[in-house]
Amino acid sequence: MITITSGKGGVGKTTATANLGAALAAEGRKVCCIDGDIGLRNLDVVLGLENRIVYDIVDVVEGRCKLRQAMIRDKRLPELYLIPAAQTRDKSALSPSDMIRLTDELRGEVDYIVIDSPAGIERGFRNAIAPADEVVIITNPEVSAVRDADRIIGLIEAEQKGPAKLVINRLNAAMVKRGDMLAPEDVLELLAIELIGLVPEDENVIVSSNSGSPIVLDPKSRAGQAFRNIARRLMGEDVPFLDLDADGGLLNRLSRLMGRGG
Amino acid sequence: MPPTVQIKGIREGLLVTLGEGPWSEVQAALLAEIAEKASFFNGARLVLDVQNHILNAATLGKLRDLLADYNLSLWAVLSHSPTTEQTAQTLGLATRIHQGRADDAPASSDPETEGAEAVLVRRTLRSGSRVEYPGHVTIIGDVNPGAEIIASGDVVVWGRLRGLVHAGAEGDPEAVVCALDLSPTQLRIGEHISLAPPSRKTPRPEMAFIREGQVVAEPWSLPGQE
Structure with missing residues (x-):
């Protein structure tokens, strides 16, 4: 049971949820993605399943349908399911204990449950992390996103859900090289948690989100490869990090060039 | 006798003062009180005065989630225990309310004072x-x-x-x-x-x-x- 969260909006939680879910399913694991963003549902769109929604998570919790009826099966990846959020309700339609009850029912049926958390630190966030066994924090190499990630890590530690794992999304190696973007080292120095993924910035991610086809299904995409690697790390494999810089050694070379962002 | 639960309306919401006893019983007494007066409590902002109870983050976080089930938002926890205050602060809860506590006299601000906390x-x-x-x-x-x-x-x-x-x-x-x-x-x-x-x-x-x-x-x- 993995919850994907970030604090700040727009850093790529939903994209990461869709892609990690799809990558785990492509590895043959049975996966159910849950959209925790009630009122602002997106995960169905990114997965290309919007037009197949009949029941949503609030219907399950309020007893209007069975859990299985709300699970939408992805046609491309038969092991991938989605439980969509309700669009016409808000976060208070669910409580943390509703989420725990619902996911406990799912646990026996699937190998992985991946929950997409809404932005923020309020009810929706608490609903999303209440059932989590593992929490993955998505951040961008930007001071504001890192600040919010730090706050979220503190909250997760307080809930004793830690230690959270970190994915740095939208890394632009050329900008890091010029000193215009925080380097992974700078982010890690502040957040001090385990890094499990570096995802390069890639225009194709936007194209694939718009077309409802996760980028991990594109064997040529570097971002897709990065997400596939993260999925394998979540499965316990030891996968080396992608070399995001054509010249090599991004991780080693750049930290000394960088002042601390502030 | 079940632990006491005192409720008082204050400017910031409802001030609930919890009595002595094992925490599980105190929590049960509080939830029973809330269940009984569900319509009175519905939607309220709660300030919890836990007195001398020493609470860790998991315990306090669980209580907050249970309160959320009753549509109550816990926003402040008052305590005599620095550990509990720390816990509340980690969870992003306030530990002081406007009036303050009567016994919240500031410690001496003279760093040389013997026994300064x-x-x-x-x-x-x-x-x-x-x-x-x-x-x-x-x-x-x-x-x-x-x-x-x-x-x-x-x-x-x-x-x-x-x-x-x-x-x-x-x-x-x-x-x-x-x-x-x-x-x-x-x-x-x-x-x-x-x-x-x-x-x-x-x-x-x-x-x-x-x-x-x-x-x-x-x-x-x-x-x-x-």
Whole structure:
């Protein structure tokens, strides 16, 4: 049971949820993605399943349908399911204990449950992390996103859900090289948690989100490869990090060039 | 006899004072009270005075989630126990309300006073966490940007200090702030405010204090080596 969260909006939680879910399913694991963003549902769109929604998570919790009826099966990846959020309700339609009850029912049926958390630190966030066994924090190499990630890590530690794992999304190696973007080292120095993924910035991610086809299904995409690697790390494999810089050694070379962002 | 649960309306919401007893019974008594008066409590903002109960984050977090089931938002926890106050602050809950507690008399702000209270916090303070204490504060760990320390006495950070720090917060100009890497976003001592100095390549331990009405920071060195 993995919850994907970030604090700040727009850093790529939903994209990461869709892609990690799809990558785990492509590895043959049975996966159910849950959209925790009630009122602002997106995960169905990114997965290309919007037009197949009949029941949503609030219907399950309020007893209007069975859990299985709300699970939408992805046609491309038969092991991938989605439980969509309700669009016409808000976060208070669910409580943390509703989420725990619902996911406990799912646990026996699937190998992985991946929950997409809404932005923020309020009810929706608490609903999303209440059932989590593992929490993955998505951040961008930007001071504001890192600040919010730090706050979220503190909250997760307080809930004793830690230690959270970190994915740095939208890394632009050329900008890091010029000193215009925080380097992974700078982010890690502040957040001090385990890094499990570096995802390069890639225009194709936007194209694939718009077309409802996760980028991990594109064997040529570097971002897709990065997400596939993260999925394998979540499965316990030891996968080396992608070399995001054509010249090599991004991780080693750049930290000394960088002042601390502030 | 079940533990007592006292409810009082205050400006900030409902003040619920919990009595003595094993925590599981106290919590059960509170939830029973809420269930019984569900319509009265519905949607309320709750201030919980837990008195002497010592609560960890899991316990308090669980209670907050249970309260959420009743559509209650817990926003402040009052306690006599510094541990519980710490827990509440980690969870982002307030630990003071407007009126304050009658017995919340500020500790002496004179750092020389024998027996001046101090608190030791042995973890990194991440963004959004706040340590507020009527005495001295010692942190073993970093203080990240977005975290705050408010102390009426001195502040010592065995780590990087990059958040906001206010020593001598009740107006003591004699208070000092020490850190292994002193790069706060803002540093206040008593009434004085100073902004972060440009960050140095190689941080070194420093102590900040007031000299002639100005906040100054001096590198720390072993006595006799100056």
